[in-house]
Amino acid sequence: MxxxxxxxxxxxxxxxxxxxxYVVDTRRILNSRTQPFGYLTEAELISQMQAHAIGRNxxxxxxxxxxxxxxxxxxxxxxxxxxxxxxxxxxxxxxxxAVDPELISPKIRASIEQEx
Numbered sequence: 001m002x003x004x005x006x007x008x009x010x011x012x013x014x015x016x017x018x019x020x021x022y023v024v025d026t027r028r029i030l031n032s033r034t035q036p037f038g039y040l041t042e043a044e045l046i047s048q049m050q051a052h053a054i055g056r057n058x059x060x061x062x063x064x065x066x067x068x069x070x071x072x073x074x075x076x077x078x079x080x081x082x083x084x085x086x087x088x089x090x091x092x093x094x095x096x097x098a099v100d101p102e103l104i105s106p107k108i109r110a111s112i113e114q115e116x
Contacts, residue, residue, distance in 0.1 A: 038082075039076075039082045039083055039084050039085070040082070040083055041079075041080045041081050041082050041083065042064060042075070042081045042083060043080075043081070045064060045083060046060055046061075046064070048106070049063075052106035052107070052109070052110050053110045053113065053114070054106060054109050054110050054113055055113065056113075064083075067083070067089070071086055071088055071089070072085065072086060072088065072089030072092065073085055073086060073089055074086060
């Protein structure tokens with residue numbers, strides 16, 4: 001049986017294999033909560049848009065600028081140009097997602113891009 005030795009709580013535990021057994025050497029209960037993912041930087045958003053075939057290379061920067069101009073996000077220039085959703089940006093996504101969760105998925109956005 002494989003053994004996992006995790007020293008720090010932030011250390012990744014690796015990949016588990018289905019139906020494989022593991023030995024737990026020590027255990028302890030942590031009094032903590034899960035943390036939300038951090039916000040994306042402009043560079044990370046561009047990478048994600050390209051990975052999901054959203055936007056054409058010449059239009060991606062323009063699309064991000066429209067998010068900023070329409071006050072859907074602000075840019076934290078002190079933190080690697082991180083994009084932080086504004087209240088209106090968050091409300092818009094939550095509202096659209098409440099109507100139909102697929103409308104805010106990268107898959108649907110990519111299909112819209114291909115049709116245009």
